[in-house]
Amino acid sequence: MKLVLDSKDLADGFFEDTRLLGIMAPMKDYLFCWQLNQLLGVDFRINNEIEIQLTKKNRNYFFAVYEFPEPHTSLVHYLYNNQFDGEYLLPEFKHLDFLWLLKGDAVSEQVxxxxxxxxxxxxxxxxxxELATDKVKNKEHLVF
Incomplete structure (x- = not known):
């Protein structure tokens, strides 16, 4: 008997109760995070343990993920770099530089x-x- 891991079910579970933002901001990821941290009073830090690695055309591509767990809540903010060396984490959104995922707690429209x-x-x-997660074709690329 062979068990097959259903990445679609995994991805759907991962995206339950999440909100996803797409951001076009042509700048280095660390500069963007620094500005977010200054402006919003958040504390995005790179988390190398959840960096996304994709292999395309016999090459490895690494997409940095920055993380900010909100104190005293179960909400965690993740900022993904959508580009690395000419490849895209979500190729269907090539115009976006960053993806901001809010996960772990309900986020109101107002917030x-x-x-x-x-x-x-x-x-x-x-x-x-805001990106509707059901419209994201390669959402399994965001699962860590």
Whole structure:
């Protein structure tokens, strides 16, 4: 008997109760995180243990993931770099530089809009939009 891991079920479970933002901001990930930390009073830090590695055309691509667990809640913020060396974590969103995943606790529309409005004030940010996770084709790429 052979057991097959269903990555679709895994991905669907991973994305339960999440919100996902796509951000166009052509700048280095550490600079973007620094600005977010300053502006929003958050503390995004790179987490090398959950870095995403994809192999395409016999090459490895590494997508950094920054993490910020919100104190006294079960909400965790993850910021993914969508590009590495000409490849994309989510190829269907090539125009996006970063993906911000809010996971672990319900996030109200009001809180999400405040985050979006704050990100838009950062110099260099060209677009911030919520992505419907059911529209993301390669969402298993975001599962760590």
């Amino acid at each position: 999400l809009q405040q985050i979006i409005e704050s990100i838009r004030t950062i110099k260099g940010v060209q677009l911030v939009t």
